[in-house]
Amino acid sequence: xxxxxxxxxxxxxxxxxxxxxxxxxxxxxxxxxxxxxxxxxxxxxxxxxxxxxxxxxxxxxxxxxxxxxxxxxxxxxxxxxxxxxxxxxxxxxxxxxxxxxxxxxxxxxxxxxxxxxxxxxxxxxxxxxxxxxxxxxxxxxxxxxxxxxxxxxxxxxxxxxxxxxxxxxxxxxxxxxxxxxxxxxxxxxxxxxxxxxxxxxxxxxxxxxxxxxxxxxxxxxxxxxxxxxxxxxxxxxxxxxxxxxxxxxx
Ligand code: CO8
Numbered sequence: 677x678x679x680x681x682x683x684x685x686x687x688x689x690x691x692x693x694x695x696x697x698x699x700x701x702x703x704x705x706x707x708x709x710x711x712x713x714x715x716x717x718x719x720x721x722x723x724x725x726x727x728x729x730x731x732x733x734x735x736x737x738x739x740x741x742x743x744x745x746x747x748x749x750x751x752x753x754x755x756x757x758x759x760x761x762x763x764x765x766x767x768x769x770x771x772x773x774x775x776x777x778x779x780x781x782x783x784x785x786x787x788x789x790x791x792x793x794x795x796x797x798x799x800x801x802x803x804x805x806x807x808x809x810x811x812x813x814x815x816x817x818x819x820x821x822x823x824x825x826x827x828x829x830x831x832x833x834x835x836x837x838x839x840x841x842x843x844x845x846x847x848x849x850x851x852x853x854x855x856x857x858x859x860x861x862x863x864x865x866x867x868x869x870x871x872x873x874x875x876x877x878x879x880x881x882x883x884x885x886x887x888x889x890x891x892x893x894x895x896x897x898x899x900x901x902x903x904x905x906x907x908x909x910x911x912x913x914x915x916x917x918x919x920x921x922x923x924x925x926x
Contacts, residue, residue, distance in 0.1 A: 680709040681730070687723035687873035688866060692730050699737035700729040702784055707758040714765040723873035723880075725769070726865045727792060728776035729785075732858060735775065735801070738783025741810065752815075759784060759816035763791035767888060770881030772872050776865040777801045778858060782840065787816035790825060793884060795851065796865050797843040798858035803851060804840040824891055826851055876914050 681692035691713060693700040717725060729735040739755070747755065766773050766788075775781075775792035781803045789795050789803070797803075805822065807814050814822070814835060822831040826849045834841070846852040856864045872880060882905045890898035909915050 677709050677713075679703075679706045680713055682713060684722065685866065686870060687721075688726065688869040689717060689720075689722045689724075690726045690728065690862070690866070692728050693736055694730045696729075696731035696733075698740070699734035699780055700731070700785070701737045701740045702759075702788070703740040703743050704755060704758060707755075707762050710762040711758070711765070714762065714769065717769060717771070718765075723771055723877045724869035725771060725773045726776050726862070726869055727766075727773060727788065728778055728862060728865070732779065734780040734785070735777040736782075736785030736788055737780050738785045738806075739816070744810075744812075756815045759787075763787065763817050763821075766791045770885060771877060772869070772880060772884060774865050774869055776861050777803065777843075777852065778861055780840075783807050783814070783818075784816045787814060787818045787821065790821040791817065794853050794868070795846075796854050796856060796861060796868070797846060797852040798861045799843055799855055800858055801843040801846070801852070801855075802840040803843075803846050804838065805835045806838040806840070808835065809838040822851075876909075876912075876918060878912050878914060879909055882909065 679693065679695050681694050683690045693702065693706060695701060695706065744752070772794065773792045774794045774796060775789040777789055777795055777797040779798065779801060781789045781801060783806055786803050786805055805814050805818050813819065819831070819835065822834065830849050843852055843855045847855055886902055886905055889901060893901065
């Protein structure tokens, strides 16, 4: 792969966008590589995934502006669809995905982070949806996922103004879960991912699915889904073993 690094440590896979000279902006090739990596992650034995950017300046500065400056509506649709495919695959992956936001996460970069389950940020991170400054609206789910994470008023503020916010402000609106010094960020993300990976991956995966699907379901449907999923856990050997191990300790 040219633009994505992939490194596995125990149960955790770290994917790094490696286009540091362009602040990890994502061209079509980056998105194509993402599709391949995510397809593999769907069925491999890993239990948690971290996505980050190379270097100390950016997670990702977004979609590739040089490329977008030369395309028309048909190519733009193809680009948007590819982006949505990647982000939907991240959201649909039945294992936790943590964004380690190590600098700028702008436009498509912020949208990539929004599709992840958990966002850890370095103290120098800056997030934003500056698309309108370029004459476009957010195109990789920003209007929809940002709305669901921070609510309509904050989403509109960020999208209409295109302003960049720091890690503290992002955390205050729930856009970022936790903030770490830059040098500790990846280590903290790894430690968190390893800790989550120790839990039942079936139970974590099914919980992710319930939260994601529940976001757009009415409460009755969401609670019904929870009951069925909960009951399904009782069909797993792992549930039996984990409960027996707990009782055996006593
Ligand atoms: N695309 C392509 N190249 C980029 C991008 C980008 N998004 N961002 C930075 N770069 C490049 C610069 O052109 C520069 O390249 P070079 O050295 O060859 O000139 C290099 O990265 C370093 O950038 P700067 O010199 O600009 O660094 P600064 O420290 O001066 O500024 C900023 C850093 C503030 C992050 C600045 O680079 C910036 O504002 N970048 C653009 C951020 C942005 O607007 N992102 C949103 C893009 S739109 C988008 O993401 C839409 C998503 C939905 C797509 C839907 C599909 C159709």
